[in-house]
Amino acid sequence: MTVPSGLPVHDVRGRGFARRVPLAVAWEWIDSHVAPPAARRLPLADCAGLRLAGDVVAMGDWPPADRATADGYAVAAADTLGAGSYNPVPLTAAVAVSAGDPLPAGCDAVIPYEAVQAAGPVIEAIDGVAPGNGVERRGAWSAAGSLLLPAGRRLRPGDLGLLAVSGYGPVGRGMVPVRPAPRVRILLAGGPKADAPEQLGAMLAALVGRDGGVVETVEVIPVDIDALADAFSRPGADLILSAGRTGTGPDDVAPPALARVGGLDLHGIAMRPGGSAGLGRSGGVPVLLLPGEPMAALAAYELLAGRAVRHAAGLPTALPHAMVGAVTARKLVSEIGCLDLHRVRLDEAGKVEPVASPGWPGLAAAARADGFVLIAAESEGVPDGADVILHRFS
Numbered sequence: 316m317t318v319p320s321g322l323p324v325h326d327v328r329g330r331g332f333a334r335r336v337p338l339a340v341a342w343e344w345i346d347s348h349v350a351p352p353a354a355r356r357l358p359l360a361d362c363a364g365l366r367l368a369g370d371v372v373a374m375g376d377w378p379p380a381d382r383a384t385a386d387g388y389a390v391a392a393a394d395t396l397g398a399g400s401y402n403p404v405p406l407t408a409a410v411a412v413s414a415g416d417p418l419p420a421g422c423d424a425v426i427p428y429e430a431v432q433a434a435g436p437v438i439e440a441i442d443g444v445a446p447g448n449g450v451e452r453r454g455a456w457s458a459a460g461s462l463l464l465p466a467g468r469r470l471r472p473g474d475l476g477l478l479a480v481s482g483y484g485p486v487g488r489g490m491v492p493v494r495p496a497p498r499v500r501i502l503l504a505g506g507p508k509a510d511a512p513e514q515l516g517a518m519l520a521a522l523v524g525r526d527g528g529v530v531e532t533v534e535v536i537p538v539d540i541d542a543l544a545d546a547f548s549r550p551g552a553d554l555i556l557s558a559g560r561t562g563t564g565p566d567d568v569a570p571p572a573l574a575r576v577g578g579l580d581l582h583g584i585a586m587r588p589g590g591s592a593g594l595g596r597s598g599g600v601p602v603l604l605l606p607g608e609p610m611a612a613l614a615a616y617e618l619l620a621g622r623a624v625r626h627a628a629g630l631p632t633a634l635p636h637a638m639v640g641a642v643t644a645r646k647l648v649s650e651i652g653c654l655d656l657h658r659v660r661l662d663e664a665g666k667v668e669p670v671a672s673p674g675w676p677g678l679a680a681a682a683r684a685d686g687f688v689l690i691a692a693e694s695e696g697v698p699d700g701a702d703v704i705l706h707r708f709s
Contacts, residue, residue, distance in 0.1 A: 332563065332583035332590070337692065338618060338654050341584050342632075344594050345622050349601045351629045352497055352553050356490035359483050362470050364527065365493040366629040371463045374482030374489060376454035380417040385449045387412065388431060388438060389422035392446040403432060403439035418450060425449030457481060469630070497627035499528040500552035504559035504569045504607065505538035514609050514678065515558045519616060526621050526635065527628030528554070543572035547597040554627050555600055556620050559607030561591040569604045573597060585692055587653040589615030609678045614656045617687075636686065636706040643703055644668040647688060649696040658684035659705065667705055684708065 354368030383389065388409040398404040409426070410419045418425075423446045430442035456477075457463055463481055464474055470493070483489035501519050516533040523530050531552050536543050538560060547555060560569045561582075570593055573579045577597035582604070584592050588611035593604035603623055605615045622632045644666035649655045658681055659667040670683045686707040690697060697703055 335583040335585040335590055335653070336581055337585050341581055341592075341594060341619055342622060344581055345601075345619070345626060346632065348594075348596065349554065349623045349626045351494045351627055354492055354494055356492050357495070359475060359478055359489070359491055362478075362491050362493050363472070363475060365470055365496060367464055367466050367468045367470065367492060368494050369466045369492040371478065371483070371491065373457040373459055373461050373463050375459045377456045377481055378451055378453060380453050381423075382418060382451050383412040383414055383416050383425045383449055384451050385414050385425055385427060387425045387427040387449060389416075389418050390424055390426050390440070390444070391422055392424040392444050392448065395424075395426060395440040395443040398440035398443045400441045403434070403441050405434070406431070406438045406440055409438045423447065423450065467629070494629045496527055496529040497553040497624065498531040498551065499523045499624060499627075500531045500546075500549075500555045501533045502543070502546050502555065502557040503533070503535045504543055504557055504561075505536065505566075515607070515612055518609065518613065518678070519556060519558060519605075519620075522616050522621060523556070523624055526624040527630050528624040538566055538568055540568045540572045540575065543568055544576045547573055547602060548576045550598070552600055554623060555597065555602040556605060556616075557602060558605040558612050561593055561604045561606050563591075567591075569593070573602055573604065577602065584615075584619070585653045586614070586618055587655050589618065589656075590653060592619055594619070610681060613678070613681060618654075618656065634706055636708065639705050639707060641665075641667045641688075641703055641705040643697055643699050643701050646699050647690060647697040647703075649690040649694055651695055652692055654692045655690040657688045657690060658686075659688055660685045661705075667703065 388406065389412045390406055390409050394406055394408065395404060408421065410422065412425060424444045425448060426440060426444045427449065430440060432439050432441055463477060478491065483491055501516060503515050520530045520533055534546060536546050557569050560567045570579050570582050573595045577595055579593055579595040582593035584590055589606055591606050592615040595602050601623060603620045605612045605620060626632050644662050645668045647657050647669055658670050660670050660683055662668055667688065686705045688703045688705060
């Protein structure tokens with residue numbers, strides 16, 4: 316893929332790249348090369364959190380019959396006409412019911428216990444009820460053939476309950492049309508140069524789960540082009556995330572390994588941290604190369620790989636963090652040419668201040684941060700007292 320002629324290429328000579336492409340170009344690549352897995356029909360028990368691939372209609376009426384919504388006696392409402400505390404009316408055809416019981420034939424209402432009294436073996440009404448009192452009608456929730464849930468909906472626990480009583484549960488006969496969660500392979504290319512690979516593996520696996528993916532495997536691969544190329548080539552994954560060895564140095568084996576087995580379409584993104592990220596394909600499977608430094612990997616995941624995982628899961632591609640307006644307590648320093656992801660925290664006055672510079676290594680700063688602020692590539696920074704958008708981590 317080439318950079319569209321209408322978009323600028325930022326010159327960052329002296330950092331190992333002759334140029335880096337704008338983040339918008341990388342997003343365009345992700346949106347055009349990443350697709351959800353093919354739709355499948357799965358048992359209800361396997362569908363939690365997945366997106367419906369098609370409309371789901373009710374297999375029958377629910378409830379399947381008129382039923383009581385409260386404990387009491389099922390009666391014909393007409394039999395209670397004129398009943399009162401000074402004019403009790405015998406109910407010779409009353410049937411005791413509990414909430415959820417179907418109404419017996421000939422009954423169209425439920426009279427509550429407090430509206431009756433016992434006169435020996437006879438139940439007497441001391442208040443009248445109207446037809447439909449205490450009754451949920453057949454098909455009140457859904458009628459046979461009616462739309463239960465639309466295509467594209469992400470199934471919530473309540474949705475599963477509705478589907479279960481509508482013929483799609485273990486005792487039913489239905490299979491639900493869904494898009495399976497994308498299978499994501501995480502490769503740690505020799506691990507980061509200064510930190511244990513456990514950091515990256517645990518962090519990336521949690522992020523993939525957050526964004527609707529299923530981690531197929533987490534593997535540490537030797538710093539070897541052949542070994543990494545083989546890991547890229549193995550079938551089974553819908554998406555591959557490789558972390559580490561993404562720069563332009565002699566031991567940065569990830570870009571040439573991907574170029575060997577498929578294609579390295581983009582390498583070097585105008586963002587900070589994480590600018591050595593790359594995107595390409597292996598056997599038709601999208602591959603995202605993330606830096607090995609943990610903070611850079613986290614930023615590259617948030618701005619690139621997370622979008623790919625959400626796109627593959629059929630979820631909205633936008634950043635999943637709540638966005639709130641805030642005011643800077645101190646200047647946020649940036650430089651023209653790269654979009655900066657600034658980790659910030661809220662001070663006692665509710666203003667945001669940086670916890671570290673965008674290039675500061677390690678995850679300690681991320682742990683202290685309440686969220687991040689994005690500074691556009693055209694900006695030289697944000698002064699103190701300026702309005703910003705805070706992407707909150709929680």
